[in-house]
Amino acid sequence: MKSMTLTALREAYLSSQSTPAEVLADIRERSQQYAGHNIWIHALSETEVQPYLDGLNDKPIDSFPLWGIPFAVKDNIDLAGVPTTAACEAFAYTPQVNATVVQKLIDAGAIPVGKTNLDQFATGLNGTRSPFGECHNAFNPDYISGGSSSGSAVSVALGLASFSLGTDTAGSGRVPACFNNLVGLKPTKGLLSATGLVPACRSLDCISIFALNSADANAVLACAEGYDAADGYSRKNTYSNSPRHFGERAGALTIGVIPEAQLKFFGDEGYENAYRKTLGALKNSGISLKEIDYAPFDEAARLLYEGPWVSERYLAIEDLIKTNPDALLPVIRTIIEPGGEHKAVDLFLAEYRLEALKRICTAQLEDIDCVLTPTAGRLFTIAELLEEPIKRNSELGYYTNFMNLLDMTSVAVPTSFTDDGLPFGVTLVGPAFSDRALLSIAQRIQSLLPLPSGAEAAVSLNLAQPTVADQSHIEVAVCGAHLEGLPLNWQLTERGARLAESTTTSPFYRMYALAGGPPFRPGLIRDEANGAAIDVEVWRLPSSEFGSFVANIPAPLGIGKVELVDGRWVSGFICEPYGVDGAEEITGLGGWRRYMAGKSA
Numbered sequence: 202m203k204s205m206t207l208t209a210l211r212e213a214y215l216s217s218q219s220t221p222a223e224v225l226a227d228i229r230e231r232s233q234q235y236a237g238h239n240i241w242i243h244a245l246s247e248t249e250v251q252p253y254l255d256g257l258n259d260k261p262i263d264s265f266p267l268w269g270i271p272f273a274v275k276d277n278i279d280l281a282g283v284p285t286t287a288a289c290e291a292f293a294y295t296p297q298v299n300a301t302v303v304q305k306l307i308d309a310g311a312i313p314v315g316k317t318n319l320d321q322f323a324t325g326l327n328g329t330r331s332p333f334g335e336c337h338n339a340f341n342p343d344y345i346s347g348g349s350s351s352g353s354a355v356s357v358a359l360g361l362a363s364f365s366l367g368t369d370t371a372g373s374g375r376v377p378a379c380f381n382n383l384v385g386l387k388p389t390k391g392l393l394s395a396t397g398l399v400p401a402c403r404s405l406d407c408i409s410i411f412a413l414n415s416a417d418a419n420a421v422l423a424c425a426e427g428y429d430a431a432d433g434y435s436r437k438n439t440y441s442n443s444p445r446h447f448g449e450r451a452g453a454l455t456i457g458v459i460p461e462a463q464l465k466f467f468g469d470e471g472y473e474n475a476y477r478k479t480l481g482a483l484k485n486s487g488i489s490l491k492e493i494d495y496a497p498f499d500e501a502a503r504l505l506y507e508g509p510w511v512s513e514r515y516l517a518i519e520d521l522i523k524t525n526p527d528a529l530l531p532v533i534r535t536i537i538e539p540g541g542e543h544k545a546v547d548l549f550l551a552e553y554r555l556e557a558l559k560r561i562c563t564a565q566l567e568d569i570d571c572v573l574t575p576t577a578g579r580l581f582t583i584a585e586l587l588e589e590p591i592k593r594n595s596e597l598g599y600y601t602n603f604m605n606l607l608d609m610t611s612v613a614v615p616t617s618f619t620d621d622g623l624p625f626g627v628t629l630v631g632p633a634f635s636d637r638a639l640l641s642i643a644q645r646i647q648s649l650l651p652l653p654s655g656a657e658a659a660v661s662l663n664l665a666q667p668t669v670a671d672q673s674h675i676e677v678a679v680c681g682a683h684l685e686g687l688p689l690n691w692q693l694t695e696r697g698a699r700l701a702e703s704t705t706t707s708p709f710y711r712m713y714a715l716a717g718g719p720p721f722r723p724g725l726i727r728d729e730a731n732g733a734a735i736d737v738e739v740w741r742l743p744s745s746e747f748g749s750f751v752a753n754i755p756a757p758l759g760i761g762k763v764e765l766v767d768g769r770w771v772s773g774f775i776c777e778p779y780g781v782d783g784a785e786e787i788t789g790l791g792g793w794r795r796y797m798a799g800k801s802a
Contacts, residue, residue, distance in 0.1 A: 203227075205363045207270055207417045212267055214262060219670055220259060220311060221269035223251050228271060228314055230360050235359055236481065238342065238390035239334030240352040241284050242276045249307055253312040265310035273356040276316035277323050278408065279397035280376055287399045288331045289319040291528035291567035293522055300397025302366065302425045309424040314362050317720050318354025321533045322403040322518060323368050325349050325576075326376045326597040327586050330530055335583055338521035339381045339656040340623055343582050347377030347597070350409065354381045357411045358655040364421050367409040370401045372601025374409025377614035379576035382624035382655055383539070384643065385613035386410040386418045387634045390605055391436030393422075394429035402513035405505075405605040413616070413654040415644040416666055419447040422636065441672040441744055442634040447707060448643040448650060448669035450570075456483065456629075457493040457565065457572040467596050469579035471619030476575050479616040479627055479650070483573075486649050491569055497561040500554075502602035506536070506595070508551040510606070517542030559607050562637050563632065568699075570671065571642055572630040574600040576613045580623055600628065600678060607631050614643040616650045641669050674741040676701060677750075678773030680712070680761045681723040681793045684738055688720040692753065705734040705791075707764040712783035713776070714796060715757075721800075722758065723793050724776030724784060734766060736792030737773065747772075758782070 203213065203224075213219040232244055262268040274280050277287040279296035280303055286293040299307065307313070320330040328336040328351030336351035338344035339358035346355050350367025354377030357365050367374045369387040378385025386409060390789075393408040400406055410425070423444035429435040459481065466473040475792040484490055504510065514537045515522065518529075522541075526534055566572065575595050586593050586678075604611055610633055613628040627646075629639045644666055677698070680687040685700055709732040713724045725735065742750060751760050757780025763773030787796045 202773075203627070204654065205357075205360045205362055205411050205582070207420055209265070210363060211262075211268070216562075221642075222254055224269070224271060224313065225314070226256070231359075234360055238337040238339075238355055238359070239318050239331070240320050240336060240355050240361065242286055242333050242352070243313045244290065245283070245313060247359055249283075250312065253307065256307075257310065258500060260310050262310075268310035270311045270363045270684045271314045271429065272306060272311050273314050273317050273353050273362040275319055275350050275353045275365070277319060277368060277399040278303060278366055280316060281315055283316055287314070287323065287398060288319050288333060289521070289528055290332070290495035291525055293520065294309060296397065298397070300573040301394035301429050303397065305425050305427065306421070314356070317350070317356055317365065319351055319353075320349035320373075321530050322399070322514065322537070323349040323370060323373060324514060324533050324536055326372050326601070327590075328377065328596050329583060329586055329590070332530065337583070342602070343382065343584075344623065345581050345583055345586050347380040347577070349373040350377050350411070354378055354383055354385070354411050357381070357383055357413065357545045360655060362418055362656060364410060365714050367411055368401065369407045369409040370405050370605060372598050372604070374407070374411070375601055376577050376597055378411055378613040379615070380580055380617045380628070382414055382626060382652065383613075384418045384615070386412070386422060386636065386640065387604060387611045388422065388426070388636055389436065389442070389610045390608060391432070391434045392434055392438060392636065393424050394427065394432045396429055396432045400513070400517040402510055404513060405510065407605065413705070415612070415640045415647055416447075418612070419444060419637065419640050419783065422526065439634045444636050444637070446637045446669060446672050447640050447644075448667040450643045451636055453489070454642065455489040455491055455567040455569045455643075458490045458493045459495045459574055463495040463499070463574075465578045465596070465599055466575070467736070471621055471623065471624055472575065472577070472579055474673060475617045475619050475625035476627070479625075480702060482650055483646070493565045493572060496624040497558045497597070498603045498607070501558045501562065501606050504551055504555060505598075505602045505606060509543040509548040510551075511537065511540040512543045513540070524564060527681055534553060535591070555606060562603075562607050566632055571635070571639055574628050574630065575626045576626050602728045604630070610635050610639060611641045612639040615644055615652050616646065617652070635673070668799070673682055673744060675744050676767065676771040677740050677742050677760070678706075678737045678771050679740060680725055680735055680737045680774055682720045684793060686788060692750060693740050693742060696742060696750060698740040698742040698746075701739045703736070703739045705737050705766045706767070707766055708732055708734045709764065709787060710735045711779040712790075712793070713786050715776070717785050721797070722778050723787070723796070724758065725763070725774055726776055726778065726781060733788050735788070735792065736794065737763070737765070739765070739771060740769045
């Protein structure tokens with residue numbers, strides 16, 4: 202099998218080693234070998250694929266980032282001219298237009314391979330709940346693939362697509378990624394349009410992306426994202442979350458982890474060992490680990506199926522469940538049918554509790570770069586899952602179900618294999634619009650713990666990426682009235698800034714007490730010949746507040762780059778040279794506090 206990463210395929214096309222037609226023909230042939238995995242509900246025929254290949258003739262490869270790249274589509278997302286079944290033939294319809302995200306990918310040059318199997322109506326995390334057959338794990342067919350985006354994940358793992366679209370309401374874009382050695386991106390809610398998606402829980406649904414590595418996930422996200430006025434839940438992206446901010450995360454990292462007493466592996470010793478091995482490798486690399494309280498996340502997770510949100514699943518198929526309930530698999534009907542019984546009072550009570558939990562959980566993200574959890578606590582065999590389908594499916598969601606209820610973003614990233622050769626991975630969690638930040642941390646982890654791509658051991662990942670820094674905050678060095686406890690410090694604290702460290706500049710600065718006041722202010726001038734080290738504080742200011750902070754700084758002061766004693770250059774207060782005319786030089790005091798102490802004495 203040839204490497205199916207975006208980079209590898211693009212290089213093969215540019216060097217004329219292969220063509221998209223040859224790649225698609227090879228995929229059709231190999232799909233027959235994996236027929237027993239029940240990956241496809243509808244695999245496109247040679248005739249059905251040809252119009253997409255013909256469309257490449259008018260698209261120069263240099264101008265289309267996904268030119269000739271094959272992708273799979275979960276069969277609850279519309280592909281024009283192909284039935285959308287949501288794994289229920291009685292529900293099926295044939296759309297005349299593509300889902301918005303599918304169209305964006307085709308416009309970028311990607312070629313659809315087919316519609317993939319799923320847990321019926323995207324209800325499940327295991328991949329066994331389909332009348333089209335249980336979808337089998339890419340590494341060992343005795344094990345579950347994970348769901349509900351089962352076929353989407355397995356198609357990429359087995360090299361039948363370079364990437365795929367799934368959905369993720371409760372974990373369906375992450376659990377199958379873990380079980381099949383893939384990156385699984387659950388984007389910020391509303392970042393990808395849901396137009397053309399059969400809803401599961403419309404207020405929570407996300408179209409998700411399965412890819413062979415973090416760089417591919419970022420490239421696909423860049424083509425798929427975009428505000429859609431036709432989707433009432435669509436949201437515009439932020440600058441700090443744009444594609445240009447993806448890379449390999451550099452610098453210090455603090456990652457939140459779950460305390461020992463709150464971890465659950467449901468008897469899977471292999472997964473437990475793999476998790477501890479992963480944490481050990483991260484810690485040994487210099488990444489700081491800080492425990493968080495997982496209890497409020499877990500309580501929020503239980504609201505998804507134990508609370509009134511199951512009514513959204515009922516609403517999505519209300520006509521079918523009223524007129525033809527036997528069309529649903531018994532386990533799906535058992536889960537969804539009670540959703541028609543909830544009252545408005547139930548929803549409001551749950552909403553009140555959810556808002557309280559959201560505040561508690563979000564507060565825990567403030568001093569860390571992300572949260573890390575096992576993606577799943579156990580990989581079940583198909584037989585084990587079918588023995589207790591609801592209980593064990595619920596166990597699969599222990600680390601996933603809270604995500605969309607709390608409006609958080611996540612990336613599942615593979616990190617190791619168990620002694621039995623089964624894939625294991627972790628999930629990185631952050632606030633909304635932290636997609637690129639999480640993908641960049643995932644990129645660092647994949648560089649630290651390199652693995653093969655998907656299920657093909659001979660294919661290595663191409664991991665080289667530029668380094669990037671934290672985009673959520675800006676470090677600002679202050680040396681005067683903005684120091685902690687001084688008159689203008691409120692301009693930082695009221696914008697959510699936090700003190701990161703007290704240090705000094707490099708020994709190349711002179712400090713002056715400027716005229717005017719109160720408040721009295723110093724001026725910092727760089728002088729490499731006659732300077733000294735000056736006391737400063739470094740504050741971490743939210744990037745969104747930086748502009749308003751700078752706008753209030755009066756002349757002759759401004760924000761430039763200040764060199765610290767450790768050699769770092771950070772944003773900080775500097776002074777125009779004209780501002781020190783007639784000012785009192787106080788360099789010899791080494792800092793503003795000493796000057797003010799002497800002034801008040």
